[in-house]
Amino acid sequence: MAWALVPVVLGVLHASGVLPLQLLERLEHLVYDVRLRLTLPHTLDERIVIIDIDESSLERVGRWPWSRDKMAAFTTELFERQGVSVVGFDLVFAEADDSSGLKSLQQLSRGPLKDDARFAGEVDRLVPELDFDARFASALDTQNAVLGYYFTSDRDGKGRGALPAPVFTPQQLGDSALRATEWNGYGSNIDVLARAAPAAGFFNAMADADGLVRALPLLAEYQGRYYESLALAVYRSLLGGADLMPAFASAEADVGERRILRGIALRHAGGRAFLPVDDQLATLVPYRGSGGPLGGSFRYVSAADVLTGQLAAGSLRGKVALVGTTAVGLQDLRATPVGRTYPGVETHANVLSGFLDGKAIYRPDYGPAYDVVQMMVAGLLLAFSLPLLGAGQALLLGGVVFAALVGLNGWLYLGFGLALPLASALAVVLLVTALDMAYGYLTESRTKRGLAQLFGTYVPPELVDEMLLAPERYSMQAASRELTVMFCDMRGFTAMSERMEPVQLQALLNDIFSRLTQAIRAQRGTIDKYMGDCVMAFWGAPVPTPQHAALAVRAALDMVKSVKLLNTQHRASGLPEIGIGIGLNTGSMCVGDMGSDIRRSYTVIGDAVNLGSRLEGLCKVYGVEIVASEATRMQAPGFVWQELDRVRVKGKEDAVAIFCPLGEPGALTQDQKSQLDQWHQALASLRAQDWAACDTQLEALCAAAPENPVLAWYRERLAQLRVLPYQPNWDGATRFDTK
Template sequence: MGLLARHWSRIAITLVPLVFALLHATGVLPIGFLQRLDAIIYDARLRATMPRTLEQRVVIVDIDEKSLAEVGRWPWGRHRLAAMVDELFDRQKVAILGFDVVFAEPDDSSGLKQLREMAQRELKDVGGFQERLGQLQAGLDYDAVFARSLEKRPVVLGYYLTSDRDGRTSGVLPAPVMDRAALQGRPIAFTRWNGYGSNIEQLAKAAPVAGYFNSITDGDGVVRSIPLVAEHKGAYYESLSLAVFRTMVGQPAVEPGFPRDRFVGRSYSGLESIVLKQGQRQLAVPVDDRVATLVPFRGEGGAGGGSFQYVSAADVLAKRLPEGSLRDKIVLVGTTAPGLLDLRVTPVGETYPGVETHANVISGLLDGKLPVKPDYTIGYEVVILLAAGLLLAFLLPLLSATVAVLVSVGVMLVLVALNYYLFAAHELVMPLASALVMAGMAFALNMSYGYFVESRSKRELANLFGTYVPPELVDEMVKDPDSYSMKAASRELTVMFCDMRGFTKMSERMEPTQLQELLNAVFSRLTDIIRANRGTIDKYMGDCVMAFWGAPVDTPNHAELAVKSAMEMARAVHQINEEHRAKGLPEIGVGIGLNTGSMCVGDMGSDIRRSYTVIGDAVNLGSRLEGLSKVYGVDIVVSESARKQAPEFAWQELDRVRVKGKEQAVGIFYPVAPAGAAGKETIEELRTWGAFLKAYRAQDWDQCDLQLLNLQRMGAKKYLYELYSERVASMRLLPFDPGWDGATNFETK
């Protein structure tokens, strides 16, 4: 929660695309670009999943250019259409015949109308004419001939619905498949038309089943769906494809399928499905909010598309097809001739035959697989947007740029995969554009904010601390730059002073450039050790290095890291001396003082020059301890406060001292080795030394001599033991002092 609180502004900017996406999804603020992008995604997904196989059950009889060339221009005499119907049912044995054309006007091409007029006027007195006309008119009444061919056959005629200001109508509509009462007063958002152009009465009576062949053209001019049921003046009519399918399965009743969710009220304007009922059997055909279905395109359109078998109408009329070659097929009569204006723009082609859209829907109905936008699309889109948007908003600010890219791409891939799965496995067409654009914009805004706003403060922080702090700590600091500043603060830290011994002698014997090279090489080795252990370089003072641990990045084990650094630095100096001996260069010594305590840390100095440093009594004590390393003949002197916070080492107490400017005595120690690395001899030596110090502070000089002798027998030869041997010899000459606390006073710095 602390991290989220620090990144609240970045989270807020990342949530902006989510807000706009939700407004779009709920219809409060529709975004045209996202609607067009969803259409493009749907088209691409549709093309990627089309089976591209031949549908064996549906055949298209095509009034193509070849047919127009052989038979003549459209419309043909209906006696030819009657002959075609007879051929299809009698010789080819088709199961159902549907017409994707409308017969809106009587056929007068036989001349029967003119002959009747002549029989009533100029030829009414000609003998035998009336009789002969009576014999001929049965064959010359092409509408009657066509009607007789349609009667008592499974034929579905086509018609169209229109919307214009006048609501013009022509022809006879079929019986509606559903009336308003079936809707139970619900305001269903059917596609509505106020006019129609249907078939003449004579044909409508002969073939009472008919369906409109209208499709829905989207805003981009592309036909993607067909309304299965549409409204005209309070009555509800079926599409050509649904009428053909119902004829195929025995004319089941059509009922509205209301949403089954009990939380959906009667005011909801959508249907879940169109239910086809026949006795105890029923089939639910899913529909979208317009009571329409998306066309399940099988592949490229036309005779060469490979999705449906196309048969030229001329070949049917000429009886060129082998008898029974279309047995039990569903046949649709339509046209692909450009001049007859039944070519449409679809997701799979810009000149797609309108009749084939109905063939695709019939195929989908037969398979029970029709893609549909379900009535819960809005709910799905809102849930997906919230899940992805909130995840990105709260996660991206906490990640590096590389991980943020991977997470964003991963989220988008999951969205695409889920969307594709729902479409491929369940024919559910869910919106995707809003979620993808939202995720992309959330990532872009998050990264932009991070680069232009947060990275500026991070760069400033890196510039401020980069010369003092190891790169690893700078990397930690820039993750949360607001938590770090140069402002002075009092904190418990561990300070180190490291002084090189023998520097003055070397300066007298070496050239300045040689001395500079040597000094830089030694400082580089020691600095690398300090930085590797998360130490902060304070300053270089001639031949002395000052560093501290625990700031600017909080480090709980700062004392342990400082002691570890000191031991590694002492070993590094020994290695440097071995190298110097091999090269004939002078050897150097080192003295290190460590103290842990409360210090003031921050950016201090003048207006001209400032530095990030520590000050305070604890710092001064650390400096004094470095000077005491020469007195006790050791490389490292550590205060008791630092020793207590570094129990991972084996310690040898050196003394209790009272330095200049301090009234209170402090214990000083030397780190012998890591606790686990101290051998038995070392442990025994330290135990003996502890017994010596106890006797020393009790002024039991005889016991002191005994313990020093024991140390000598162990082979322990240290300057420290010689120092205390001299002290014991001197103090034997003094009387017993009951007020002595065993501390050594140092009056010099």
């Protein structure tokens, strides 16, 4: 019974905030996500339409941002011809539009042509036509438009553009403060647009520790004033500019005290509305479906169709239009519980749809107290009952308590919109039941399971099995060790992202990453992280491996072969081909568990790691797929190496010799070996500043291999060097000042 109470005590400490447990927080997110996905309505809200700056729009109209005269025509089309009721822009217009050339003409009229009155008059006459910002502002003026902007929390706390008027000031709140998300900077619209638009709202999202967006703040604090979100601003505009009033949990507060806001009350001509919020003044997003043009929750209309007038007049009459983007290159796709590439504009559409339905999902401020009560009731019931029951009866009681907690939570969620905690209580029920039935097994295998959980996502399973044989030898504590690091970057990713749909691009990237990861793990490599289209890995930790450099080189060669095979398949199926660049370096690095309290990872840092990253970038310069340092080459003698150059990379003054592995000795033909010898002679002639000999040798090599990119690069370099005078102290190194 005493041991069964341990999960109850831990759960209560976690729920009360005395001992927050990240695992339970993540589990809470998981339970919430499952509950959300099971209750999605999957219905179309015809009141809201999303005007999508999609890939098709960028192809037809041009790259973003579009000129403001086009935005003026776009806005006029929405309001006057289509008859929308409100337009909300999930965009920010932070810079003036000088694309018309008006600024240059005005400079001429005030400068070289200031005495030409006729020219000055023509410029003045063209101002209304060429001042694109003013034209856009004129289209926004007197219309029911809501501009977007964002807050930041950077180190400098800078503000850019013009903020709208706050909805609450300290004076309106009686000099007390709200428990809101605080920001110290912002990026807003230029003044002429901000003054023309009747309203504006910030479009910041709130990503949880796992990176998923589950909530949107309705209010945010900046310099003691409180500003409304885009969804709230659009909703107020739709209600004719409803007045906002705070609804506090307590009636009075001392000056400067932070008060708990229970919700936001709206008063408008048609009545009143109440929007409940959590302790961060946020509301959970009531997602309707999987998101995107094919998600079925909202109608998506291509922005190009609106701009070119291809929609029938009045087809959007009376609707709320939210202008946003699903184009991958514009980076407004978010990870959410219902989709990993979810359009950011649709999160605001979901919140607005909930407002219109009178539906809100929120975490009430008494959630922790509710969690404590349910854990204590369920946990104590099981702790004192299970030891008195047999195995079958104990499992039945545990199941009944589990189902009761789930049923009660689901009823409160569906009936009242209360997102109350559940995961911790379920975890307590499961743990108490498991401890009662398998305490001995759990205590004996605790160390091995913990080690597997720590390293299982980083290293191959076979290495984890080795570590489990002597778990006491391994920890995630930082240590300095000699390792080999790899950086692998994909080439052609940008072109792919412009031509492929997000789902198709995601599937392609997953396939490529899976192949590269298999090659790394097959050679006992540890995956450090995935960074966009880049993979970082290292060898020699957590399991010490003397041959770490050779294993890394072999993995790199296997990755090149795997990508070539993949490109063969792509050519046959019509998919785009890709290339990769791999940088390898061996040296002393710091390896261990690093990060913040919110997110940590098992990674490597140090000067040797930075050099590996720089070498990966040199693959593009020399046209090869692998660039390795001399330290890696010296520890991997079982390969044939081609020396590429000596370089001074950014951040290092000492020259570093770089090499490209060509394969194992038996893989090269006699002609290839002869050309390699000839290449090293040409390199020696270059460094000796014997330009004539080097030129002759490069000509011979180019005749044998005319498409070799390394030779082409050196011929250009030779043409630049041979015009320079003889330099007695020249070491032949190439300097690179960019990363």
